[in-house]
Amino acid sequence: MSSVVFLGFAALFGLAIGSFLxxxxxxxxxxxxxxxxxxQCDSCGHTLGPWDLAPVASYLALRGRCRYCGAAIPRRILLVEAANGLLYAFAVGLYGATPLSLITMAYLSILIVVFVIDLERQLILNVVTLPSIALALAAAPWGPVGGGSLSLKxxxxxxxxxxxxxGAxxxxxxxxxxxxxxxEALGLGDVKLGALLGVMLGFVPTVVTLDIAFxxxxxxxxxxxxxKxxxxxxYIPFGPFLVGAAVVSLFWGQALFDWYWALFG
Ligand SMILES: [Zn+2]
Structure with a gap:
């Protein structure tokens, strides 16, 4: 399979998962x-058919309005789908068909959920962070931390x-x-998010994440x-900054650290 087709599949898969997110x-x-x-449509309650749920395409075809009542569909629906699709393609482009790709994709989707809920509701939910910490801990040797090259320990x-x-x-x-x-300058949800990012990224990229976020x-x-x-x-929620910084560090944390070290170390 050519790499363009492969990336296309990753993007489509990302769009579908984005719709679920x-x-x-x-x-x-x-x-x-x-x-x-x-x-269902939030305004008229009409049950949405498969055509209304096709990621990105339905939003564009309907010009961002409900087919049944004409109410505006939140732009976030489109942005989450598109972001998840692009990030999946990017991860697969970098890491190919590897466990690292799959784990990175899962992390990116978790981070998108945390980002949007915190932005919209100033909430970081335990039901998202705590199971994710357990998942990321189990996946550490094959994910961005170990990348398959570190020993399990x-x-x-x-x-x-x-x-x-x-967390600390x-x-x-x-x-x-x-x-x-x-x-409260930030919430306890941010503390748990900090621990989650640490498990996902490992020590050095977490330093970089905190730097960029602050x-x-x-x-x-x-x-x-x-x-004004x-x-x-x-109050400005801090979670979205942590998550944005973590996405940068997920891909370039070690490289940024090395660059900084070479410059000032
Ligand atoms: Zn409607």
Whole structure:
């Protein structure tokens, strides 16, 4: 099979899973079952047919409106499908048909779910982070941590160090803000997300993730305050910064670290 066809399959598979992720993002925070019940339009309640659910294509064909009542379909539906499809193709392009590809794809989808739910509802759900920590721990030797090249022991150790670092740094900030400023700078969900990213990435890429998230989050907060989109002290969820930084580190964490080290080390 030529590599273009192979990438195309990965992208299509990613679009289909992305469509499922939208269901998860809608139903999980509301406590609704994920596998039971057909999807319906949020406005008119009409049950959606297979043509209405074709990822990306149906959104474009219907110009972002419900076929039955004309209500606008959230743009997020399209963005999640497209992002998941592109990221799957990218992962397969980098890693080929390997366990590393599959595990990376699973991580990317988990991260998309965390990103969108935190952005929309300022929530990081235990029902997402805790099982994902267990999954990532089991997968560590074959995923981005070990990549099939570390010994089992070294891979598990690296994942554990990463989890300890990610969890501890965010827990310290959480506790520090609580004691010094008497308010929550971030939530305990961020602490668990930090541990999850550590298990997924290993120690060094977790250092890079935290660096990018703090710098990026700080700069964006500053920008939002300067342009008066948000007032100082107003809550900005930190999870999306952690997740965005983690996606960069997932692919280039070690390379970024080596580059930085060569520059300033
Ligand atoms: Zn409708």
């Amino acid at each position: 939208n269901v998860v993002i809608d139903r999980l925070p509301a406590g609704r079952p994920i596998v039971k019940g057909r999807s 070294d891979a598990y150790l690296d994942a554990a160090y990463g989890a300890a670092l990610g 740094v965010l827990l310290l900030i959480y506790l520090g803000a609580l004691f010094i400023m008497r308010r 710098v990026g989050g700080g700069l964006l907060a500053l920008g939002l305050w300067l342009f 989109v948000r007032r100082p002290g107003e």
